[in-house]
């Protein structure tokens with residue numbers, strides 16, 4: 104069980120704070136807006152109304168014991184940056200910050216924070232992927248342009264053996280797992296016949312996976 | 321190669337539009353702000369300065385030929401909703417919309433759009449996961465509380481055989497892929513010895529995976 108402090112409870116900060124509580128961790132929420140704190144005071148471990156540009160207010164909250172402090176102030180770049188400087192002066196070691204612009208990102212990098220998050224940009228990329236490859240329900244990057252992807256078997260591909268499905272990309276793509284209803288079938292054999300509604304997990308290089316993905320429409 | 325229209329070129333809309341172009345698709349970008357359009361006019365297939373609450377302006381753009389139209393207007397919920405109504409009246413079949421609030425989401429659901437995106441909330445959830453489970457670099461949901469996760473082998477686990485690693489969760493978690501430098505090793509044997517910096521892909525139920533993930537710190 105860890106301790107986190109979330110500073111700035113907009114949509115990103117609020118969702119983050121509530122999710123960490125749901126995962127069983129202690130979360131302190133800090134915001135200068137009374138109404139925001141009133142809405143969340145029963146859902147977080149502890150809440151405080153404070154303007155974090157004031158380093159005395161911040162020190163009183165003693166965030167030095169936290170596994171991470173997340174600064175999720177959006178619009179007010181100045182407040183976000185001043186807050187980060189105060190946290191660094193207090194010796195906080197793990198600071199994650201939501202950045203609004205590239206300029207914000209550059210200044211944060213220079214100040215030295217542990218992670219910079221761009222929610223809008225990251226979701227823009229993920230949404231493009233979901234639009235362009237609707238048959239790929241989820242995916243994970245492995246590095247070196249290699250990926251693991253999850254595809255759903257549609258009626259058209261039902262009855263195909265795995266080896267036949269992978270014929271055109273056979274040294275580049277591997278079928279490493281099939282999920283059928285609630286059962287997981289790891290490392291299915293080459294003759295394994297896929298059925299409609301199976302979930303197939305494939306691994307390989309991007310180009311071969313994209314070529315194969317087109318068959319799953 | 322597909323055609324898309326992105327209405328509203330804030331950070332989310334811009335990233336989405338540019339990513340679709342990078343993937344080889346045609347993208348029309350529409351925004352009422354001249355400066356935004358000037359910045360993007362060389363990077364998108366076609367751009368137009370238009371106030372999309374005006375349905376005549378929208379009709380002139382003839383977005384009926386698009387694989388999807390994405391409405392990425394943020395702050396101005398009214399403009400977002402009016403635009404969606406115009407698109408539906410024009411017979412556009414695939415409409416994705418970025419929602420700013422729960423109220424916005426409810427109204428969009430009632431109007432009937434194909435996907436509603438909440439960038440800040442989705443990234444809040446993903447960030448909580450990254451904070452609470454730093455050893456899990458990426459993951460994919462399979463449904464039924466089953467997941468595929470990617471973990472990095474640290475010095476402490478180097479030299480361990482896969483079977484020994486999975487001993488405590490052996491009927492619930494499977495090692496389905498190892499990536500070693502640039503090589504993919506699908507379905508490694510039980511005696512396979514993992515080395516530092518290997519990437520191991522595991523599949524199983526959430527509870528067992530979380531229990532195992534703690535060993536990868």
Ligand SMILES: Nc1ncnc2c1ncn2[C@@H]1O[C@H](COP(=O)(O)OP(=O)(O)OP(=O)(O)O)[C@@H](O)[C@H]1O
Nearest residue numbers: 111112113114115134135136154155176177178182
């Ligand atoms: N100096 C400050 N001290 C404490 N809280 C602050 C300060 N400045 C802003 N905040 C709070 O940060 C929260 C998030 O900021 P804001 O709403 O500007 O960002 P946002 O990017 O629109 O948020 P989101 O996109 O996550 O909804 C607000 O609830 C605001 O009250």
Ligand SMILES: Nc1ncnc2c1ncn2[C@@H]1O[C@H](COP(=O)(O)OP(=O)(O)OP(=O)(O)O)[C@@H](O)[C@H]1O
Nearest residue numbers: 328329330331332351352353371372393394395399
């Ligand atoms: N009626 C309209 N017609 C066309 N474009 C519009 C209209 N209203 C707003 N826009 C444009 O939509 C874009 C995105 O809107 P806005 O910046 O309010 O959202 P945002 O949520 O802050 O964006 P993001 O978070 O993606 O950066 C802006 O560039 C704005 O000019």
